[in-house]
Amino acid sequence: MGEVVNLNRMRKARAKAEAATQAAANRVRHGRTAVEKENDRRAEARRQALLEGARRTSPEEEGPA
Known part of the structure; x- marks a missing residue:
């Protein structure tokens, strides 16, 4: 006959692992x-x-020419 196993303990042990x-x-x-x-x-x-320093001004920021 095999060893008696508590299935609830086995399930919890597997979940813990x-x-x-x-x-x-x-x-x-x-x-x-x-x-x-x-x-x-x-x-x-x-x-x-660095990116901000290399940014060009957009035409909208310059205003009318």
Whole structure:
């Protein structure tokens, strides 16, 4: 005869293992330090400043010629 298994415990254990796997994947995907986030913000600000500095004025801004 086989071992007696509590199906409810097995179901919960499987769900817990799947949740742990998903949590590990989320940590890898979203886990960034504050320094990394700040570096990304600075790089984006530099990029926006460069784009804004190279922007031409539109004809609407110049007014009638």
